[in-house]
Amino acid sequence: MAKKAKTKKNSKFYKIVSFILIVTTIISGGFLVYFDVLPLKYLLIGAVILLVIVLLIVYKLNAKTNLFTKLLCILLSLIIMFIEGLGIIYSYGTIEFFNNIIDTGYRNETYSLYVLEESQINNYKDLKGLTIGYKSDEEGNTKALNKLNNKIKYTSNEYDSITELVTELNDKKIDAIYINEAIMNVYLDEHEKEHLKPIGSFDITIKNNSDFKTVNITKKPFVLYLSGVDTSGNVYKSTRSDVNILAVVNPQKGKILLLNTPRDYYVTLEGKNTKDKLTHAGIYGIEESAKTLGLLYDTEVNYYAKINFTSFIKIIDNLGGITIDIDKPDYRYNGSHDCGYGYICEQNSKRLWDNNTIYIKYGKNVKLNGEQALAYTRNRHQFASGDNARGIHQQQVIKGIIEKAMSAKTITKYNTILKDLSKGIITNIDQKTITKFINYQLDNNIKWEISTYSVKGKDSFEKCYSLGNAKAYVLVPEEETIEEAKSLITEIIK
Numbered sequence: 001m002a003k004k005a006k007t008k009k010n011s012k013f014y015k016i017v018s019f020i021l022i023v024t025t026i027i028s029g030g031f032l033v034y035f036d037v038l039p040l041k042y043l044l045i046g047a048v049i050l051l052v053i054v055l056l057i058v059y060k061l062n063a064k065t066n067l068f069t070k071l072l073c074i075l076l077s078l079i080i081m082f083i084e085g086l087g088i089i090y091s092y093g094t095i096e097f098f099n100n101i102i103d104t105g106y107r108n109e110t111y112s113l114y115v116l117e118e119s120q121i122n123n124y125k126d127l128k129g130l131t132i133g134y135k136s137d138e139e140g141n142t143k144a145l146n147k148l149n150n151k152i153k154y155t156s157n158e159y160d161s162i163t164e165l166v167t168e169l170n171d172k173k174i175d176a177i178y179i180n181e182a183i184m185n186v187y188l189d190e191h192e193k194e195h196l197k198p199i200g201s202f203d204i205t206i207k208n209n210s211d212f213k214t215v216n217i218t219k220k221p222f223v224l225y226l227s228g229v230d231t232s233g234n235v236y237k238s239t240r241s242d243v244n245i246l247a248v249v250n251p252q253k254g255k256i257l258l259l260n261t262p263r264d265y266y267v268t269l270e271g272k273n274t275k276d277k278l279t280h281a282g283i284y285g286i287e288e289s290a291k292t293l294g295l296l297y298d299t300e301v302n303y304y305a306k307i308n309f310t311s312f313i314k315i316i317d318n319l320g321g322i323t324i325d326i327d328k329p330d331y332r333y334n335g336s337h338d339c340g341y342g343y344i345c346e347q348n349s350k351r352l353w354d355n356n357t358i359y360i361k362y363g364k365n366v367k368l369n370g371e372q373a374l375a376y377t378r379n380r381h382q383f384a385s386g387d388n389a390r391g392i393h394q395q396q397v398i399k400g401i402i403e404k405a406m407s408a409k410t411i412t413k414y415n416t417i418l419k420d421l422s423k424g425i426i427t428n429i430d431q432k433t434i435t436k437f438i439n440y441q442l443d444n445n446i447k448w449e450i451s452t453y454s455v456k457g458k459d460s461f462e463k464c465y466s467l468g469n470a471k472a473y474v475l476v477p478e479e480e481t482i483e484e485a486k487s488l489i490t491e492i493i494k
Contacts, residue, residue, distance in 0.1 A: 014061040014070065021077045025054050028084035031091040041443065054080065098431035103304075105208045107285055108237045110181040110201050111144035116169060117195035121176065124151060124200035130175040131155045133165045138180055139284070143204040148178060161468030162187050166194060182239055182283045183466060190472050210287035212302055212428060218440040221250040221493040224429075225290040225304040226398065227282065228312065228377075235308050235426050241282035241289050243377070243394050246301070248492045251437075254446045257492045258398055259485055260391035260454040261293060266462055266474040270295045276465040277474055283466060286426075296482070299489050303429045309349050311424025313370030315401065321367050322400035327389070328362040329382035344382055346375035373397050387475070388454055395452040406441055406448060453488055455481040 029050075032043060057073045057080075113132070115121045121130075132148075134141065136158045145156070157174055159165045162183060168174045177184075181201065188194060215222050228243025229235070241263070248257040261267075263279040270291035271284060281289040286306045294301040307315075316322055329344050337353060339345035348356045348371055358375035360366065368376065376393050383389030440446075457475030464472045 011062075017074060017077055018058040018061050021054060021057065021081060024081045024084045025050065028087045028091075031088050050080070094435070095431055098434060101425045101427055102430055103286075103426040103428045105210075106236065107206050107208060108234055109140045109144075109204050109206060110237070111140065111147075111178060111204065112181045112184060112198050112201040113148075114169075114177045114179070114184065114196045114198055115175065116172075117197050119175075119197070122199055124148070126199070127154055127176055128152045129154065131157060131173075132176045132178050133157045133159055133168055133174040134178045135162055135165060135180075135183070136160055138183075140180065140204050140206045143206065144178070144180075144202060147202040147204065162466075163468030163470050165468075166191075166196075169196075180283070182237075186240065186280060186283065186466050187468075190467055190470070208285050208287050210285075210291065212287075212290070212304075213300055214433070215302055217249070217433060217437050218251050221248070221252075222302040223248050223294075223299055223489075225286075225293060225301050227286050227289055227304065227306040228394070229282065229306060229308050235306060235311075235424050238283055238285050240279045241286070241306075242279060244278055244289065244293065245394060245398060246293055246297070246299075246489075247398075248299075248489050250492050251440065251446075253492070254448055255492050256402065256448055256450045257488055258395045258450065258452045259297070259489070260395050260452070261296070262387045262391055262455070262457060262475050264387060264473060264475045265296075265455070265457055266460070266476050267292055267296050269465060272465055274465045275462065277472065280464065280466040296477075297486055297489060299486075299493075303427065305425065305427040305429070308424045309374060313349060313374055314424070316368070316370040316373050316397075319401065319404045321369050322373060322397065322404050323365050323367045324396045324400040325364045326360055326362040326366045326376065327383070327393070329379075330384040331382045334379065334381045339382065344376060344379050346379045349374055368397075368400075373400075388456060391454045392452070395454065399450050399452065402448065402450060406446070451488070453485055455485050457481075 029047060053076070057076055060069055060073045061077075113124050113127070121127060132154050134145065134156060137160075138144075148154075157168075159168065162179065165174075165177045165179065166187070169177055176199070177196075188196070224247040226243065226245040226247055227241045229239050229241055244261045244263060244265075246257075246259040246261075248259065249255075261278055263277070265278040266275060267278050267281070268274065269276050269281055269284070269288060271288050278289070278292065281292045286304050290301040290304045326344065328342065329339070332339055332341060334345050337345055337357065339359065342362055344360045344362065346358050347353055348358050350356070358371055360368070360372050360376055377390065377397050379393065380386050380390040456478045458478060460474055460476045461471045462474045462476070463469040464474070
C-alpha cells in the first residue's frame with residue numbers, strides 16, 4: 001500500500017515537472033517569436049530540436065522507465081528550463097533597452113538668468129520689479145517665461161538676438177538676461193571677455209514634431225545621422241554636436257559610406273533658413289542637425305542616433321576594444337602638452353591632463369580601449385589639417401566599431417554590449433527595426449564594404465545665426481567636395 005502511494009506521489013511530481021517544462025518552453029518560444037530577436041531559420045531549427053527533446057523528456061518522465069532515466073530527464077529538464085529562463089531574461093532586457101533609448105521627441109532645455117559680474121544681484125528673487133531681457137524666436141520661450149512668472153513679478157523686454165541682449169545688459173538698460181543656456185554657452189565661447197554670471201535657472205521640456213521617412217532597412221538603402229556630443233550629461237538635452245557623420249547604407253549591396261562633415265562647416269540651418277556653424281544646429285535639436293545635413297547633400301535622412309562620451313567609451317570597452325590604423329601626428333605638442341615623438345596625447349574623458357593624460361602611439365592595427373578611442377577622435381591640435389583630421393579619426397573609429405560589432409562572434413552578445421547604455425543614447429529607430437537589421441546580419445553574415453569621405457572647407461569668419469549674426473570662425477564649404485559627396489551618396493543608394 002505504501003509503495004502504491006509512493007508511486008502515485010512520484011507520478012504527480014513527474015507530471016508537475018513536465019507541466020513546468022512545457023509552459024517555460026511555450027513562454028520562451030513566444031518571447032523569441034513576438035520580439036523577433038533571432039533569424040527565422042535559426043528559430044525554426046532550434047524550435048524543432050527543442051520540441052523533440054522536450055517531448056521525449058515528457059514521455060520518459062511519465063512512462064514506465066527506470067529511476068536513472070527519470071533522474072536524467074529531471075536533470076535535463078532543469079538545464080532546459082534554466083536556458084529558457086535566460087532566454088526570457090535576454091529577450092525582455094533587450095526590449096527594455098530599446099524602449100529606453102527610443103526618442104520620444106521631448107527635449108530638456110535649461111533657461112538661465114545672467115547678470116553683469118559686478119552686479120549685486122545674486123539670485124532670481126533679487127530681480128523682483130526689475131527689467132529682464134529675453135530673445136525672441138525661441139521655441140521654449142513661453143514655457144520658460146511662465147516658470148519665471150510663477151516665481152517673481154518683473155518687467156520684460158524682447159530682443160531679436162543675443163548680441164542685442166548682451167549689449168543692452170552692458171549698457172545697463174536691462175538688469176538681467178533670460179535665455180536658453182545652450183545658446184548662451186555658444187556666445188560665451190566666442191566672447192570670452194564678457195563678464196557675466198549666472199544667478200539661477202529653470203528646466204523645461206519641449207516637444208519636437210519633426211517627421212522622418214522610415215524604410216525597410218533590410219531591403220532599401222537608408223541614411224543614418226550619427227551625432228556625438230562632447231558631454232557626459234543628459235543626452236536628451238539639446239547641445240552642440242561635435243561629431244556629424246552620415247552613414248549611407250545599402251543592405252542589398254552590403255555597402256556603407258561614412259560621410260564626415262566638420263563641426264565648423266558653414267551651412268544653412270534647415271529650420272531657420274539662415275547660415276550658421278553645423279555644430280550650432282544641435283542647439284535646436286538633433287532633428288535640426290539631421291535635416292540640415294540632408295539639405296546640404298540633397299538627400300533624405302531617415303534615422304538618427306545621438307551618443308555622449310560615457311556611452312561611447314562603454315560601447316568600445318564592451319566590444320573588447322577596436323583595432324584601427326593610427327595616423328602619425330604632424331606635431332609633437334598638443335597645446336602646451338609634450339606628447340613625445342610619434343605619440344598622440346589628449347585629455348581623458350573627464351577633461352584631465354597630467355597623470356590622467358591618454359597616450360597613443362601611431363601605427364597600423366593598434367588596439368584601443370574606450371578612453372583611447374575617445375582621445376583619438378577628439379585630437380586635432382597635433383595635426384596640420386585640424387578639424388578635418390579629427391573628422392577622419394572619427395570615421396576610422398566608427399568603421400572599427402561597425403566591423404567589430406557586425407562580426408558573428410560579437411553580434412550574438414549585443415544584449416550584454418548594450419546593457420548599461422540606455423542613459424547615453426537616443427535614436428528614432430524602433431526596436432523591431434533594429435532587431436530586424438541584426439537578424440538580417442546574422443542570417444546573411446554580410447561582409448560590409450565600408451568607405452569613408454570627408455568634405456573640406458576654407459577658413460573664414462562669417463556671421464552666425466546663433467551668435468546674433470556676430471562673426472565667428474567657420475569653414476566655408478569647398479563646393480567640389482560637396483558635389484563629390486553627393487555623387488558618392490548616389491552610388492551607394494542607387
